[in-house]
Each structure stands twice: as structure tokens, then as C-alpha cells.
Amino acid sequence: MTDSPRTISVTGSGSAEAEPDLLTLSIGVECRRENVGAAYGDAGGASAAITAVLREHGIQDRDITTSGLNVRAELNWQEGRGQTVSGYLASSMLSVRIRELAASSEIIAAAVAAGGDDVRLNGLEFGFADPAAVAARAREAAWADALVTAGHFASLAGAELGKVVSLAQLSGFPAPIPVARMQRAVAVESLTVEAGESSVSATVGVVWELLD
DSSP: OOOOOOEEEEEEEEEEEEOOOEEEEEEEEEEEESSHHHHHHHHHHHHHHHHHHHHHTTOOGGGEEEEEEEEEEEEEEETTTEEEEEEEEEEEEEEEEEOOGGGHHHHHHHHHHHHGGGEEEEEEEEEOSSTHHHHHHHHHHHHHHHHHHHHHHHHHTTOEEEEEEEEEEEEEEEEOOOOOOBSSOOSGGGOOOOOOOEEEEEEEEEEEEEEO
């Protein structure tokens, strides 16, 4: 029998920051009307107006996605009558990817103006159209962190690092920059969208052989 080699297992983490080049906007429409036809028709009209304005500002069809469509009755409880229908609510949601961040404030303002009082802004998130390069730097930072930690422990144990026995990436994801949910679009013309920086993080688990 041979003795099993001594090993050391280390987890390293790292991140990389870069200026985002993609903004994903969630914009919706909610129409409350007395009858279902009016609610549905007005919601469709508002959504079509928003979509048309987005296209006028250079947003491609591939970057506009309808993510929700709902029509329901709104009910009230009245003593002696039970539940009664007070109206109908039609809603839809658009997910819009904006690639020209310098024009994002103007695009959002135009979309809100097109939809009018029925528009709802549900938030936005910055990210990367192609996160591969940033993710690679994050992995390199995670590897460097693991290597330094493993080297330190090996030194404390009076040993040296040998070959890598195993390596696994445990996680890696962009950290979103949230914007507070806005139930109504108010004074959007004065809203300035600042991209700042987004980050990608990575975590690796590495096992090294320990040499005497």
C-alpha cells in the first residue's frame, strides 16, 4: 500500500468591474376601464405606442420582449350584494434592452410619454452585452486569491505547493444595480440614468498537493 498524498483545499474569490454597456428596462402598462373590451384595447394601444417609439429610437425587435399579458375583473364587496365587478384591469409588460446607454434617459422619457398615465416603470438593471472578458478577469482574481491563501497555509505547514489535484468554479454572476420600483411615471424628463460600474464575481475551489 502507498500513502495518500497530502493535499490542501482552498476557496478563492475575486471580482472585476467594468462600465456596463447594456441596460434592461422593465416597462409595463395597466389600464383600468369599465368594460373588458376598453381595458384590453387601451392596453394594447398603449403598448403599441410604446413599442413604436422604442423602434423610432433605434431599439431593435430582438431587444423588445413581451413578458406578461393579463386581463382580470376587479371585484368589490358590498353588504347585501356580495362581490360585484367594479371594472376591468388589463396589463402587459415589456422587457427592453437598451444598448446605447448615452441615450437611455431620452428613450425612457419618450416611452413614458407615449404610454401616458397608464405606464408603469418597474425597474432597470445594468449589465454587459458580452460579459466573457469581465468574467475572465474575475476568475483570474479568484485564482490569484486561492493561490496566495494556499501558499500561505503551505508555508505554515512547512511544505510547498505541488500540482493541482482538482479545480472547480463554484459561482460567478453579475451583480445587478437595482433602481427603486416606480408605480407611476412622474417627471421622467428630469430623470438622469447614470451607468456607473457593474461587477462580475467568481469563486473557485482548488485542491493542491502538498510537497515536503
